[in-house]
Amino acid sequence: AQSVTQPDIHITVSEGASLELRCNYSYGATPYLFWYVQSPGQGLQLLLKYFSGDTLVQGIKGFEAEFKRSQSSFNLRKPSVHWSDAAEYFCAVGARPNTDKLIFGTGTRLQVFP
């Protein structure tokens, strides 16, 4: 069965610093991959997704993620973090071909210091 691991529970960065959030998945074939962001007490908002094609995916709010098949990873990056990026970030994998379900990681909480 597919699974998602986000090894970092909590990350703290300074505003303006670069950011990389790690996501590793386990699945026998190429999965669908998603990154969502959740502000405190809110629902989840989609940042970006990968289905096929170019392995570097651009998302909203200046985020990007790179799918690396050899490493079973889909890490989220941002070159310069803003204080408003402080939130919880979830990686998710959707299994192919006949399921509409997503498997979520446990999330990484990002704290940004001024």
Add this chain to the structure above:
Amino acid sequence: SQTIHQWPATLVQPVGSPLSLECTVEGTSNPNLYWYRQAAGRGLQLLFYSVGIGQISSEVPQNLSASRPQDRQFILSSKKLLLSDSGFYLCAWSVGGPQETQYFGPGTRLLVL
């Protein structure tokens, strides 16, 4: 455009009381609907999903149930709440198909005392 609503936003209930959380979607037809629970530090757990009226798949055995009485309405219920039912409940929808993005509602925070 599509909109998803959940209510109530916050709920405090005693152990053993019933529960009914409602989710409605506007601006789309025949969506897939999902109920997730988010417990602190544990990510999102899929509880139920539905591909059509009256069609409910349960992912985790528990004392919760779900119903879909109308195309764009999804209800999460319990006859008797447990302390362990406390958490943040999120409803989501998608147009269907494994490629399709799930869009989430604002959530309901449930505290069982």
